[in-house]
Amino acid sequence: MFDNILNQSATSLLKEDIRRGRFPGSVLFSGPASSGKLSCALETARVLSCEKGGAWDCGCRSCMQHKAMVSQNVLVVGAGNRTLEIAAAKMTLLSQSLQNTRHLEAARFLYLRAVRKLTVRFSPVLWEGEDKLSKFAPLLQAVDENLELLQPGRVIPDGDSLEKILDEVEKNCGKLESSFLYDSVPVSQIRNCSAWAHLKAGGGRKVLIIENADLMAESARNALLKILEEPPEDVVFILTTKRKSSLLPTILSRVRTYAFFERTPEQQKNVISRVFHYEAALHSGAEYESITGFLQSFLKVKPEAVKLCALEFFKSVAGGRVPDIPQTVSSCASFEPRVLFDIFIQGFIEALDGLKHSAAGAESSFQVLQLLKKALSSVTVFNQSPASCLEELARSVMQVQYCNSGIFRSAVNE
Numbered sequence: 001m002f003d004n005i006l007n008q009s010a011t012s013l014l015k016e017d018i019r020r021g022r023f024p025g026s027v028l029f030s031g032p033a034s035s036g037k038l039s040c041a042l043e044t045a046r047v048l049s050c051e052k053g054g055a056w057d058c059g060c061r062s063c064m065q066h067k068a069m070v071s072q073n074v075l076v077v078g079a080g081n082r083t084l085e086i087a088a089a090k091m092t093l094l095s096q097s098l099q100n101t102r103h104l105e106a107a108r109f110l111y112l113r114a115v116r117k118l119t120v121r122f123s124p125v126l127w128e129g130e131d132k133l134s135k136f137a138p139l140l141q142a143v144d145e146n147l148e149l150l151q152p153g154r155v156i157p158d159g160d161s162l163e164k165i166l167d168e169v170e171k172n173c174g175k176l177e178s179s180f181l182y183d184s185v186p187v188s189q190i191r192n193c194s195a196w197a198h199l200k201a202g203g204g205r206k207v208l209i210i211e212n213a214d215l216m217a218e219s220a221r222n223a224l225l226k227i228l229e230e231p232p233e234d235v236v237f238i239l240t241t242k243r244k245s246s247l248l249p250t251i252l253s254r255v256r257t258y259a260f261f262e263r264t265p266e267q268q269k270n271v272i273s274r275v276f277h278y279e280a281a282l283h284s285g286a287e288y289e290s291i292t293g294f295l296q297s298f299l300k301v302k303p304e305a306v307k308l309c310a311l312e313f314f315k316s317v318a319g320g321r322v323p324d325i326p327q328t329v330s331s332c333a334s335f336e337p338r339v340l341f342d343i344f345i346q347g348f349i350e351a352l353d354g355l356k357h358s359a360a361g362a363e364s365s366f367q368v369l370q371l372l373k374k375a376l377s378s379v380t381v382f383n384q385s386p387a388s389c390l391e392e393l394a395r396s397v398m399q400v401q402y403c404n405s406g407i408f409r410s411a412v413n414e
Contacts, residue, residue: 031260
């Protein structure tokens with residue numbers, strides 16, 4: 001039980017609550033990125049539906065479906081950048097297949113789950129009544145057909161054949177995530193979740209997982225609140241968030257929070273090694289002390305380059321010039337996946353560091369931080385295009401610069 005969640009004390013509390021029969025119907029997993037919240041939510045769903053007590057190596061029908069992520073009793077909804085994990089799992093499967101190591105089956109399992117963490121968000125249950133359903137169906141079918149070739153019990157294709165399959169899956173998953181997956185949960189999907197939750201389960205307990213629950217528009221939050229106020233019987237709600245303070249107090253009052261913490265660098269290196277079987281010396285690559293850093297190494301544009309674009313953007317504003325936004329968007333791969341925009345905002349924040357040494361600078365910095373927070377929300381919650389968001393951000397930051405007598409020049413010169 002929870003053997004696949006490494007270095008998180010929350011699992012001990014979960015085990016105790018489940019064994020003593022005091023696990024509530026609505027919970028919140030709160031903690032930083034890459035702390036295992038989604039994996040733990042999926043494992044909780046498996047344990048709650050297990051026919052034999054929830055042991056990790058259980059082979060009951062329910063557990064096998066949950067481990068393969070094909071159970072009809074689990075629904076996953078919410079924004080999430082899954083393509084980086086898919087790319088990392090692809091590297092793992094290719095390397096383990098090439099070397100024919102004893103970890104090959106684990107690598108196969110890792111890859112299938114990484115892909116399905118994305119594809120489960122395209123369940124017809126969630127998208128009923130939407131035009132997009134027919135548009136992404138061919139992509140989803142192509143992914144499923146390729147995954148069928150990698151199912152346990154089948155011989156894994158050799159060399160070039162395997163790489164071709166994985167390349168095609170990665171390409172189609174990228175299209176699914178960038179073109180169809182909402183950056184925030186729409187109210188229509190919450191309503192569809194409600195209808196699904198009120199249908200009687202065919203066996204076991206139904207679990208609804210809402211990832212990044214803080215990234216919901218007000219209408220979706222209110223719809224979720226209505227479900228939590230009168231939850232259906234035998235349905236468990238698991239919400240995850242990186243920003244607990246962004247959730248409505250009325251939602252927080254109806255869930256029990258399990259806290260996930262930032263693992264130490266050594267613990268994160270251990271996760272990278274054990275889960276992805278990555279060793280810097282063997283892969284002739286960098287050594288990573290954070291899971292986020294490891295996953296971001298699979299981005300099309302390196303985080304350092306994105307942060308440099310943010311610095312140049314800030315320098316232009318500080319110098320009284322309008323930034324070249326089309327060039328910025330192009331240099332940052334159109335901010336696909338959206339995590340690139342998050343990195344850009346972080347780079348902008350770092351550019352403000354030189355303002356902290358004076359009261360006027362600190363006040364100006366605070367004003368810009370509010371603008372950056374609004375910009376990030378506009379893109380990730382309200383689906384504004386990064387280009388139009390950066391245009392608005394440039395005008396607003398230039399206004400702060402003008403009202404504070406060109407104070408940003410001092411930050412650039414630090």
